[in-house]
Amino acid sequence: GAVVSQHPSWVICKSGTSVKIECRSLDFQATTMFWYRQFPKQSLMLMATSNEGSKATYEQGVEKDKFLINHASLTLSTLTVTSAHPEDSSFYICSARPTGRQSYGYTFGSGTRLTVV
Amino acid sequence: GENVEQHPSTLSVQEGDSAVIKCTYSDSASNYFPWYKQELGKRPQLIIDIRSNVGEKKDQRIAVTLNKTAKHFSLHITETQPEDSAVYFCAGTFQTGANNLFFGTGTRLTVIP
DSSP: OOOEEEEOSEEEEOTTOOEEEEEEESSSOOSEEEEEEEOTTSOOEEEEEEETTSOOEEOTTOOTTTEEEEEEETTEEEEEEOSOOGGGOEEEEEEEOOTTOTTSOOEEOOOEEEEEO | OOOEEEEOSEEEEETTSOEEEEEEESOTTOOEEEEEEEOTTSOOEEEEEEETTOSEEEETTEEEEEETTTTEEEEEEOSOOGGGOEEEEEEEEOSSTTOOEEEOOOEEEEEEO
16 A cells, blocks of 8 residues: 555656646545655755645745645645756655554655756 | 754675664654665665654564664664665654655665675
8 A cells, every 4th residue: 555656757858848747646645745856876855845735835945936836636746847957857756645644654656857958 | 854864875795794874863853764775766665664662673684773862763784685785765754744754865785795
């Protein structure tokens, strides 16, 4: 149980365009999901916490107008990288934990490798 | 956010030897400490976790110890095998709010056959 699906697994886009990444909890509900970014050979950096039905909470230094998060249902959160630039190229990964199940660990999606050319 | 420090950044051991990775955290209210293994280009996989009401947990060749007073926790891998080679991340959560996971900087473990 506790499977998180993330799409696409990789995407190449032109500079200035926007890219949407989806994160779905397949067999559980998650009122909260988390978005991370990982640069090569670096750790996972928390970008924002996605909250179902309300605004996302962004970590310091993360531009909320550039990284739009929508969490419209208990099983889906989306991250849109707007006006992407080459420096946004990275591995984006989401995670979630079943709502109300504190004994469960966090499960990660398979990640999305974004390349902006 | 929570500050989680991890050492060493790289670790090489001979097959069959033990490997130890250590992490410290800053928020005394943190209560959940998972360890993840990440292979190149793949998602992190939870390998073991421990909660603040427990001092030690073991699962076959993997164990985690927690010292809440000193605010540090460690991963122990015994009888290492080449397939243990990967990057390992520790993490910790804030007690309040959404219980966000904050990661350590990672340790690249290489098990030499």
